[in-house]
Amino acid sequence: MMTPAATALGLHLRVLVEDPTSSAAQVVVDAPVGAARDEEAVEALVAGRPGAVAPAHAAPADVLTFEHEHVPSALLERLVATGLPVHPTPGALVHAQDKHVMRRRLTELGVPCPRWAAVADAAELEAFLGSTGGEAVVKTVRGGYDGKGVRVVRSARDVDDWFDAAARGEGAELLAEEKVPFTRELAVLVARTPSGEVRTWPVVESVQVDGVCSEVVAPAPDLDPRTAEEARRTAVAVAEGLAVTGVLAVELFEVSGEEPGAAPRVLVNELAMRPHNSGHWTIDGSVTSQFEQHLRAVLDLPLGDTAPRAPWTVMVNVLGSARDELTDGLAAVARTDPHAKVHLYGKGVRPGRKLGHVNVSGADLDDVRRRARAAAGLLRGEEPA
Amino acid sequence: MMTPAATALGLHLRVLVEDPTSSAAQVVVDAPVGAARDEEAVEALVAGRPGAVAPAHAAPADVLTFEHEHVPSALLERLVATGLPVHPTPGALVHAQDKHVMRRRLTELGVPCPRWAAVADAAELEAFLGSTGGEAVVKTVRGGYDGKGVRVVRSARDVDDWFDAAARGEGAELLAEEKVPFTRELAVLVARTPSGEVRTWPVVESVQVDGVCSEVVAPAPDLDPRTAEEARRTAVAVAEGLAVTGVLAVELFEVSGEEPGAAPRVLVNELAMRPHNSGHWTIDGSVTSQFEQHLRAVLDLPLGDTAPRAPWTVMVNVLGSARDELTDGLAAVARTDPHAKVHLYGKGVRPGRKLGHVNVSGADLDDVRRRARAAAGLLRGEEPA
Numbered sequence: 001m002m003t004p005a006a007t008a009l010g011l012h013l014r015v016l017v018e019d020p021t022s023s024a025a026q027v028v029v030d031a032p033v034g035a036a037r038d039e040e041a042v043e044a045l046v047a048g049r050p051g052a053v054a055p056a057h058a059a060p061a062d063v064l065t066f067e068h069e070h071v072p073s074a075l076l077e078r079l080v081a082t083g084l085p086v087h088p089t090p091g092a093l094v095h096a097q098d099k100h101v102m103r104r105r106l107t108e109l110g111v112p113c114p115r116w117a118a119v120a121d122a123a124e125l126e127a128f129l130g131s132t133g134g135e136a137v138v139k140t141v142r143g144g145y146d147g148k149g150v151r152v153v154r155s156a157r158d159v160d161d162w163f164d165a166a167a168r169g170e171g172a173e174l175l176a177e178e179k180v181p182f183t184r185e186l187a188v189l190v191a192r193t194p195s196g197e198v199r200t201w202p203v204v205e206s207v208q209v210d211g212v213c214s215e216v217v218a219p220a221p222d223l224d225p226r227t228a229e230e231a232r233r234t235a236v237a238v239a240e241g242l243a244v245t246g247v248l249a250v251e252l253f254e255v256s257g258e259e260p261g262a263a264p265r266v267l268v269n270e271l272a273m274r275p276h277n278s279g280h281w282t283i284d285g286s287v288t289s290q291f292e293q294h295l296r297a298v299l300d301l302p303l304g305d306t307a308p309r310a311p312w313t314v315m316v317n318v319l320g321s322a323r324d325e326l327t328d329g330l331a332a333v334a335r336t337d338p339h340a341k342v343h344l345y346g347k348g349v350r351p352g353r354k355l356g357h358v359n360v361s362g363a364d365l366d367d368v369r370r371r372a373r374a375a376a377g378l379l380r381g382e383e384p385a
Numbered sequence: 386m387m388t389p390a391a392t393a394l395g396l397h398l399r400v401l402v403e404d405p406t407s408s409a410a411q412v413v414v415d416a417p418v419g420a421a422r423d424e425e426a427v428e429a430l431v432a433g434r435p436g437a438v439a440p441a442h443a444a445p446a447d448v449l450t451f452e453h454e455h456v457p458s459a460l461l462e463r464l465v466a467t468g469l470p471v472h473p474t475p476g477a478l479v480h481a482q483d484k485h486v487m488r489r490r491l492t493e494l495g496v497p498c499p500r501w502a503a504v505a506d507a508a509e510l511e512a513f514l515g516s517t518g519g520e521a522v523v524k525t526v527r528g529g530y531d532g533k534g535v536r537v538v539r540s541a542r543d544v545d546d547w548f549d550a551a552a553r554g555e556g557a558e559l560l561a562e563e564k565v566p567f568t569r570e571l572a573v574l575v576a577r578t579p580s581g582e583v584r585t586w587p588v589v590e591s592v593q594v595d596g597v598c599s600e601v602v603a604p605a606p607d608l609d610p611r612t613a614e615e616a617r618r619t620a621v622a623v624a625e626g627l628a629v630t631g632v633l634a635v636e637l638f639e640v641s642g643e644e645p646g647a648a649p650r651v652l653v654n655e656l657a658m659r660p661h662n663s664g665h666w667t668i669d670g671s672v673t674s675q676f677e678q679h680l681r682a683v684l685d686l687p688l689g690d691t692a693p694r695a696p697w698t699v700m701v702n703v704l705g706s707a708r709d710e711l712t713d714g715l716a717a718v719a720r721t722d723p724h725a726k727v728h729l730y731g732k733g734v735r736p737g738r739k740l741g742h743v744n745v746s747g748a749d750l751d752d753v754r755r756r757a758r759a760a761a762g763l764l765r766g767e768e769p770a
Contacts, residue, residue, distance in 0.1 A: 004389035007412050010714045010729035010741075020441060027392045029414055056405060287724060287746075301715065305724040309694050309746075329395045330686065339672060339690040344395035356395075361672075361694075 001275070001283065001343070002067070003027050005292035011299075014053065014061060016045045024067075026346045030057045036071045039078075046084055063087060065246060065298045066274055069096045070143070087194065087245040087298035088273045095242050096273040099175045100141045109241040111234060112267050114253070115178040122156035122163060128176040129154070138162070141173040150211060152179060180267055182253035186220055187278035188235035191247045191293040194300045198239055199293070201286055201306045203231045206251065206278050212352065215373070216315040218281045218308065221365060226263035227254065234266055247294040249276030277317070277354070282306075284341045284359040285313030310361035314369045316376035318356040320349040332379045340375035355379075386660070386668065386728070387452070388412050390677035396684075399438065399446060401430045409452075411731045415442045421456045424463075431469055448472060450631060450683045451659055454481045455528070472579065472630035472683035473658045480627050481658040484560045485526045494626040496619060497652050499638070500563040507541035507548060513561040514539070523547070526558040535596060537564060565652055567638035571605055572663035573620035576632045576678040576688055583624060584678070584688045586671060588616045591636065591663050597737065600758070601700040603666045603693065606750060611648035612639065619651060632679040634661030662702070662739070667691075669726045669744040670698030695746035699754045701761035703741040705734040717764045725760035740764075 006013040016034050017025040025031045032052050034041025044052035046061040063085045064076075076090035088096075095102040103116045115132060118141075119125040129136050138159050140149035153159055162174055185208060189201045205220035206213055220228070235250040249272040254264050279290035288296075288304030296303050333342050337360070344356035356379060360372040391398040401419050402410040410416045417437050419426025429437035431446040448470045449461075461475035473481075480487040488501045500517060503526075504510040514521055523544050525534035538544055547559055570593060574586045590605035591598055605613070620635040634657040639649050664675035673681075673689030681688050718727050722745070729741035741764060745757040 003392070003412070007388070007731075008726070008728045009718055010731060012411075025414070026397070027388070027414060029410070029412060029416075031414075287726075299715065301719045302723060307724075330684065333394055334686045338687060339692075341393070341672075343393045346392075346395060 001280075002291045002295065005289060005295055009292070009295060011295060012057070012059075014045060014048065014057065016041060023346045030054065036066075036068070037075075039075050042071070042075060042079070046079060063298050065294070066093070069093060069273060073097070085194075085298075088248075089243065089245060092242050092244045093273055096271050098141055099139055100173060102271060103175065103177075105242065106238065106268055109237060111237055111241070112265065114180045114267050114269075117176050119174050119176045120166075122160075125153075125156040125159070125174070125176055129156070132178045135179045137177045137179050139175045139177065141175050148211075180253045180255060180269075182255050182267075183264060184220075184254050185269065186223075186231055186252040186254050186266060187216070187276075188231050188250045188252065189247060189276065189279040189282070189290055190235040190239045190244075190250065191290075191297045191303055191306075192239040192244050193297045193303060194245050196240075197303050198236055199303045199306050200232050200235055201279065201282060201290075202308055203228045204278060204281065212317075212319065212354075213277045214317055214319075215369075216278055216281050217365070217369065218285055218313045218315075224263040227266060230263070231266045234268065238268065238271065244273055246273065246297045247275050247279065247290050248273055249278050251278065277357075280343070280357050281313045281315040281359055283343065285309055285315075285361050311363045312365045312368045313359055313361040314365075314372040316358050316372040317354055318344070318358065318376050318379045320351050320353040320355050321380050321382075329379070332381065335378045336375040337371050340371060342375070342379065344379075386665075387676040387680065390674060390680055394677070394680060396680060397442070397444075399430060399433065399442065401426060408731045415439065421451075421453070422460075424460050427456070427460060427464070431464060448683050450679070451478070454478060454658060458482070470579075470683075473633075474628065474630060477627050477629045478658055481656050483526055484524055485558060487656060488560065488562075490627065491623065491653055494622060496622055496626070497650065499565045499652050499654075502561050504559050504561045505551075507545075510538075510541040510544070510559070510561055514541070517563045520564045522562045522564050524560045524562065526560050533596075565638045565640060565654075567640050567652075568649060569605075569639050570654070571608075571616055571637040571639050571651060572601070572661075573616050573635045573637065574632060574661065574664040574667070574675055575620040575624045575629075575635065576675075576682045576691075577624045577629050578682045578688060579630050579685045581625075582688050583621055584691050585617050585620055586664065586667060586675075586691045587693055588613045589663060589666065597702075597704065597739075598662045599702055599704075600754075601663055601666050602750070602754065603670055603698045603700070609648040612651060615648070616651045619653065623653065623656065629658055631658065631682045632660050632664065632675050633658055634663050636663065662742075665728070665742050666698045666700040666744055668728065670694055670700075670746050696748045697750045697753045698744055698746040699750075699757040701743050701757040702739055703729070703743065703761050703764045705736050705738040705740050706765050706767075714764070717766065720763045721760040722756050725756060727760070727764065729764075 014030040015024045015028045017031045020033055046064055048059045050058040065087050073090045076086050080086050100118050106113050117128045135154050138151050138153050185206045187204050187206045192198045202219035204216050204218040207215040238250055239248050251270040252266040253269050257263050275290040275294050282289045287307050341359040347355050358372050358375040360368045362368040399415040400409045400413045402416045405418055431449055433444045435443045450472050458475045461471050465471050485503050491498050502513045520539050523536050523538050570591045572589050572591045577583045587604035589601050589603040592600040623635055624633050636655040637651040638654050642648050660675040660679050667674045672692050714729055726744040732740050743757050743760040745753045747753040
């Protein structure tokens with residue numbers, strides 16, 4: 001989804017793809033194949049050596065950036081040492097790679113978080129459960145996404161397998177967090193340049209189903225302006241405190257204020273240091289999309305305007321069902337609302353997999369939401385209601 | 386500019402490019418090299434034969450369409466005879482290839498045109514000049530664009546070279562048209578599917594400098610609603626009368642009404658049977674861009690919503706100057722308004738060449754126009770005013 005923005009700005013994009021049929025390889029001309037953990041592949045990518053890339057594209061990269069966080073820090077540090085700009089820097093990126101490092105640093109910065117503890121064994125987890133009413137969210141410190149590596153537990157036995165794996169040196173450390181009694185989930189997308197310019201988009205509401213984002217409403221409906229301002233300040237504090245460069249998504253829990261009449265508060269749930277699902281609405285709903293903004297930010301160009309283009313934009317994810325009707329995607333597109341903006345990712349259908357999304361903008365939220373849901377349903381292969 | 390729309394709709398685009406460094410080759414993964422007049426190259430393109438395309442892309446095309454009109458009709462007719470959908474059809478496309486055929490057909494359809502005559506020699510041109518106040522616009526019947534192949538003449542001697550070339554069998558036939566005393570130029574973009582669905586975008590004003598489009602204002606300011614409706618009806622009549630499939634741009638002259646108080650009238654100037662410069666504003670300014678709509682139309686999918694996203698959108702072309710500052714395009718982008726949407730084409734700089742465009746949308750036309758012009762000026766290498 002970064003290619004249209006790169007093309008418009010006259011930028012050449014070279015992408016390391018896992019295999020030649022991946023989504024990115026379908027739309028990026030200069031797409032060498034390799035794994036993000038393969039040092040040689042990443043070095044050939046940034047060097048742009050003939051052989052690794054086509055002769056016409058043989059040129060070193062001006063900057064290296066990421067569409068996921070799973071790139072080893074040591075490799076990135078070595079590239080930085082060669083003088084290559086890497087954004088976000090490995091020093092910032094580690095906070096999106098390691099949830100323990102993230103919680104420790106946010107706590108140091110005074111950023112509001114759920115209560116948390118690193119737990120090395122069952123006894124430590126039971127102690128934490130004792131202090132949080134008998135229930136907690138346990139997360140693997142590295143590698144989780146979309147609900148994977150996250151469990152709600154009432155006993156240390158619920159994560160026996162994770163402790164066993166950790167004891168064998170196969171699994172990661174664990175993090176326990178209080179199960180926050182949130183009223184809803186919010187997200188703030190923020191971009192920051194190496195020069196320090198920062199811009200945020202309006203605070204959005206993010207609806208999760210089984211730990212996977214289902215729908216995003218921009219801006220978050222009925223949001224107390226004080227809460228919106230706290231959410232925005234929190235996101236900027238994280239971007240500045242961690243020296244993030246590029247786009248950062250800050251996922252938040254909205255919780256009731258403690259005193260009657262007090263504004264709801266926010267607690268930081270997760271960070272993603274890249275364009276993120278909670279910002280896909282910006283492709284059609286904002287003057288500058290998160291993808292254009294990320295490119296501007298990592299190149300240290302001035303940031304684009306983040307104003308919304310319409311009073312409301314709703315994004316609904318198209319998740320794979322057990323059926324494979326999406327393989328006839330055009331027939332589904334044909335049945336969708338002429339006002340819906342369809343974005344498909346060129347992926348094979350698997351149940352639960354994010355295959356695309358739909359954006360709808362307009363002045364009437366109920367209408368916009370209904371149309372976005374209906375269009376996504378048709379793309380998933382559901383019959384119209 | 387069609388690639389982002391194709392990607393979003395999950396379509397695979399295969400483009401015949403003139404050379405491997407062309408704009409399209411920079412952004413389209415499946416881009417065999419060949420000339421549009423080369424029968425073998427076009428046949429290999431639509432057949433998707435291994436060797437002509439990468440093994441991973443080896444598959445026949447579902448539909449053939451164009452980004453310019455210079456493809457021989459005979460070749461297209463042979464492809465149609467094989468059962469390949471070709472849109473626009475060769476029978477429609479000829480009206481954008483041959484100005485004489487176009488004028489004859491529009492006149493048959495009762496579509497308002499300037500007075501015109503096919504002129505085979507100097508005597509016929511002098512006779513036409515005698516009937517139009519001594520001045521006329523003479524055009525080569527085939528191959529003209531952006532003011533090329535068009536001259537304002539007061540004597541047949543002004544096009545001696547064209548008549549000489551025609552006599553030697555090297556040049557094309559000529560068309561003479563009255564020099565219309567227009568008040569301004571308008572354009573209507575319309576899309577039509579093979580099934581007959583038709584949608585138009587709002588009528589725009591197009592500002593030409595030396596025969597080249599400089600600026601487009603959407604919608605056309607202060608347009609009499611009766612004139613807008615006549616313009617729209619004219620465009621639909623052309624699309625339906627010529628059985629156009631895909632996007633059609635109808636360029637119009639606005640002329641004063643004959644009676645006091647009468648609405649201004651429109652006359653058809655030129656046709657383009659493809660996405661067109663007068664529709665580049667739709668990329669940012671309309672729910673559905675002309676590029677997405679063209680893909681929908683040639684695939685016979687239902688058309689997208691053509692509603693504007695903002696009260697005003699102004700598009701300003703970035704034309705090459707004698708300087709080559711655009712080669713440092715990013716520095717120029719960095720100095721442009723954060724609200725301006727920059728679209729660069731990846732072309733080398735030549736004086737007068739269209740290198741990109743800028744779109745700005747908003748509620749205040751004067752502000753929008755000023756910002757769009759300033760951004761385009763910076764991209765051209767001009768210093769800020």
